[in-house]
Amino acid sequence: MRRFAVKTVCVVAISVAAGAAPGLADANLPVCAQTYGKGDGISCNYVSYEQCRAFVSGLAGGCIDNPYYRASSNAVRPPKRARR
Numbered sequence: 001m002r003r004f005a006v007k008t009v010c011v012v013a014i015s016v017a018a019g020a021a022p023g024l025a026d027a028n029l030p031v032c033a034q035t036y037g038k039g040d041g042i043s044c045n046y047v048s049y050e051q052c053r054a055f056v057s058g059l060a061g062g063c064i065d066n067p068y069y070r071a072s073s074n075a076v077r078p079p080k081r082a083r084r
Contacts, residue, residue, distance in 0.1 A: 027068040035061035044068070 031052045032044040037060050044066045046052040052063035 027066070027070050028072070030066050030069045030071075032064050032066045033061060034064055035059050 027044075029044050029046060031046040031049055032042050033046060033052045033056050034042045035056065040061075042064075046055070046063070049063050056063060
């Protein structure tokens with residue numbers, strides 16, 4: 001899985017450097033789906049990896065961190081756990 005993630009990041013970096021614009025790279029959502037084959041591309045429309053994996057299920061592709069994601073200062077943070 002780690003090799004896949006490294007390869008995916010490299011492919012994205014090369015595509016951006018070559019001038020290929022990522023498809024639907026929403027800077028407000030943290031997870032992107034990258035698909036290969038007919039209709040290949042990157043769509044950053046996912047709030048979680050689970051949501052992205054559900055979309056990619058059955059397709060050639062995977063989920064990656066959105067390289068353009070900017071966490072909002074107004075983002076809801078999970079509650080802190082009490083120490084024991």
